[in-house]
Amino acid sequence: MSSAHVTPGSVPGPKLAAHFASLEVQKHAARLGMWLFLATEILLFAGLFACYAAYRFLFPEAWAACSRELDLTMGTINTVVLITSSFTAAMAVHYAKEGKNKMVGHMFVLTLLMAVAFLVIKYFEYKHKFHIGTLPGRYYFYEGIQLPGAPLYFTVYFASTALHGLHVIIGMTVLMFSTVRAYRVGDFSANNYTMVELGSMYWHLVDLVWIFLFPMLYLV
Amino acid sequence: MAIANESHQEEHNMQEHHGAGRYVVIWVVLLVLTLVTVFTGRMHLPDFGLLLALVIASVKGTLVALYFMHLSEHRGANRLVFGVSIVFVVLLIGFTLMDFGTRFRLANPPGSQYSDLQAVDIGANKAEGRQGGHLDEKQKKETHE
Numbered sequence: 001m002s003s004a005h006v007t008p009g010s011v012p013g014p015k016l017a018a019h020f021a022s023l024e025v026q027k028h029a030a031r032l033g034m035w036l037f038l039a040t041e042i043l044l045f046a047g048l049f050a051c052y053a054a055y056r057f058l059f060p061e062a063w064a065a066c067s068r069e070l071d072l073t074m075g076t077i078n079t080v081v082l083i084t085s086s087f088t089a090a091m092a093v094h095y096a097k098e099g100k101n102k103m104v105g106h107m108f109v110l111t112l113l114m115a116v117a118f119l120v121i122k123y124f125e126y127k128h129k130f131h132i133g134t135l136p137g138r139y140y141f142y143e144g145i146q147l148p149g150a151p152l153y154f155t156v157y158f159a160s161t162a163l164h165g166l167h168v169i170i171g172m173t174v175l176m177f178s179t180v181r182a183y184r185v186g187d188f189s190a191n192n193y194t195m196v197e198l199g200s201m202y203w204h205l206v207d208l209v210w211i212f213l214f215p216m217l218y219l220v
Numbered sequence: 221m222a223i224a225n226e227s228h229q230e231e232h233n234m235q236e237h238h239g240a241g242r243y244v245v246i247w248v249v250l251l252v253l254t255l256v257t258v259f260t261g262r263m264h265l266p267d268f269g270l271l272l273a274l275v276i277a278s279v280k281g282t283l284v285a286l287y288f289m290h291l292s293e294h295r296g297a298n299r300l301v302f303g304v305s306i307v308f309v310v311l312l313i314g315f316t317l318m319d320f321g322t323r324f325r326l327a328n329p330p331g332s333q334y335s336d337l338q339a340v341d342i343g344a345n346k347a348e349g350r351q352g353g354h355l356d357e358k359q360k361k362e363t364h365e
Contacts, residue, residue, distance in 0.1 A: 027230075031294060031298050032301065035297075035298050038302070039304070043312075047312075050312050050313050054320055057334075058332035058333060059331075059332055061333070079254050086288055087243060087247040087250075087288075090287075094243065097234075149332065200288075204285075208284050211280045212274075214257075215257055215270075216274075219257065
């Protein structure tokens with residue numbers, strides 16, 4: 001972004017950094033950087049998925065019993081909410097390409113509202129678990145399921161949903177910047193939408209992780 | 221310059237503006253697949269329940285990556301990075317499971333499906349289960365007497 005030179009008389013848009021051959025190459029590189037970052041994110045969650053696989057293999061009965069203890073209705077609502085928020089984030093990119101900045105803002109506001117809804121539902125799920133005692137490791141005190149491996153299931157449950165929740169919050173922060181820019185500056189156009197696109201890609205990753213977490217945790 | 225051609229092609233793909241209809245279709249398909257996976261999940265299929273759920277999740281994930289994240293329009297290295305990361309996820313989980321699947325039985329934690337030691341063997345009854353060997357108050361009294 002620094003050391004930029006803009007050819008005079010060109011349409012206002014992103015600045016071309018001196019070390020890129022053209023704007024096309026610069027955008028391509030921005031996406032490559034984002035994909036590399038998302039790859040590290042995928043591998044971060046893969047560590048938890050490997051934990052899940054190992055302990056599911058060892059304790060299938062506890063896994064089945066504990067997953068039935070979760071609130072499937074809340075989980076399903078959360079999945080629908082997150083998929084819909086992903087859809088509105090994709091629509092924001094669509095409108096950014098058309099230069100409709102107001103609509104970009106509106107779409108991201110909808111996405112953010114659904115993100116808040118997701119976290120609120122998650123809060124009630126957590127609260128219930130703290131109440132009945134389905135907690136990780138030695139904090140487990142639920143009488144209903146006394147199987148070896150049950151506290152491990154909730155270790156995996158809390159670790160993965162909490163890490164995912166953290167990503168929801170980070171994603172919301174990222175999208176907030178784009179929202180404010182869309183409303184205040186309003187300079188997104190077919191020529192300049194990388195910020196919206198990459199922010200929305202991050203949000204889709206959050207959705208992607210949940211798409212796998214949901215059946216793994218709620219439906220085994 | 222190959223990389224410049226790639227960038228050009230990707231730019232061309234991204235600029236080609238298709239209507240919002242495509243996103244709506246993907247969204248509806250994702251919602252339908254969610255309902256399908258909840259429905260099949262509630263049937264508690266004995267052996268292939270988790271496998272089926274993961275297959276449906278993979279289809280959903282592919283749709284999100286290809287169309288919402290525009291992977292279908294991206295070119296070259298951008299596609300490679302995502303593919304390679306998935307390969308490494310499969311390697312990580314695959315080798316972990318192969319390890320657990322071929323272990324000496326006694327190396328598995330007591331109480332697990334593949335261990336000869338169950339809760340009773342380590343001094344815990346069904347009610348105390350996970351406490352493993354702790355005696356409750358009543359039993360303590362009995363041993364003292």
